[in-house]
Amino acid sequence: MHSRIAAVLSFCLLLFGCKTMKNNIGKNFQVGDHYEDYVSDNMYKNVDLNLSIYFNEKWTLKNQYRHFDRFEKMFVDQFNSESNEVLFIGYNDEDKCGVRCFVSELGMKNQDYFEKLKAQESVSLEKYKIDYSVAEDLELKNFECYHTVMELTLNANNIFIYDSIFFKDTIYNFRLDFWCTKDNYKVQKEVFTNFFNGVELNPKGNGVKKIFNSENGNEQDTTTNLEGDE
Numbered sequence: 535m536h537s538r539i540a541a542v543l544s545f546c547l548l549l550f551g552c553k554t555m556k557n558n559i560g561k562n563f564q565v566g567d568h569y570e571d572y573v574s575d576n577m578y579k580n581v582d583l584n585l586s587i588y589f590n591e592k593w594t595l596k597n598q599y600r601h602f603d604r605f606e607k608m609f610v611d612q613f614n615s616e617s618n619e620v621l622f623i624g625y626n627d628e629d630k631c632g633v634r635c636f637v638s639e640l641g642m643k644n645q646d647y648f649e650k651l652k653a654q655e656s657v658s659l660e661k662y663k664i665d666y667s668v669a670e671d672l673e674l675k676n677f678e679c680y681h682t683v684m685e686l687t688l689n690a691n692n693i694f695i696y697d698s699i700f701f702k703d704t705i706y707n708f709r710l711d712f713w714c715t716k717d718n719y720k721v722q723k724e725v726f727t728n729f730f731n732g733v734e735l736n737p738k739g740n741g742v743k744k745i746f747n748s749e750n751g752n753e754q755d756t757t758t759n760l761e762g763d764e
Contacts, residue, residue: 569582570582578621585703585708586734587732589633589729592628596622617638631713631714636709638709645671651709663685665685676735677735680700693715694715696713698710703736710729712729
């Protein structure tokens with residue numbers, strides 16, 4: 535089953551690849567892995583971004599570029615840039631659903647970040663029937679976010695639901711997408727909401743700013759104290 539789910543997700547991933555100015559950036563932008571993170575005991579933990587999400591044993595997560603398959607790397611290479619990165623991609627074969635998480639160093643309001651990504655994806659999505667049934671500000675357990683539910687129709691037999699939240703911490707904007715087939719969404723809707731409420735984010739952590747050399751792709755970390763920033 536994993537091969538079928540992964541194949542469908544890979545196609546959907548490519549549809550949502552935001553274009554970047556690759557000719558102006560170094561190779562490290564495509565590779566990613568600029569933030570220290572790991573997956574252990576079903577927990578995704580990003581040390582630099584103070585972000586953690588617990589997943590049960592049904593989920594398989596990939597957070598390192600070298601572990602992505604060919605299609606996933608194509609998607610990541612399209613999205614990653616000086617200010618954007620795909621943090622992880624995951625699958626739940628048993629429940630037939632997937633997840634992915636992005637970060638951008640933009641410092642935008644949640645809805646503005648959503649609108650920016652939506653505009654960037656418009657070219658890829660214009661030929662498909664897109665319907666946003668939900669687009670709202672939402673207060674979760676640990677933070678406020680912008681919540682959207684999108685229906686994407688590839689064909690009569692392949693209709694998908696993307697349940698997403700857009701949230702921020704200081705300069706960092708995050709996007710967390712869960713997806714499944716439309717027929718499966720009624721069952722998974724509450725599961726996705728529970729995941730959203732389980733996201734932990736330190737609202738006053740240190741910000742790790744990356745300084746990149748666009749000529750050779752080298753990078754240098756500097757740590758900025760963002761405590762108290764808006």
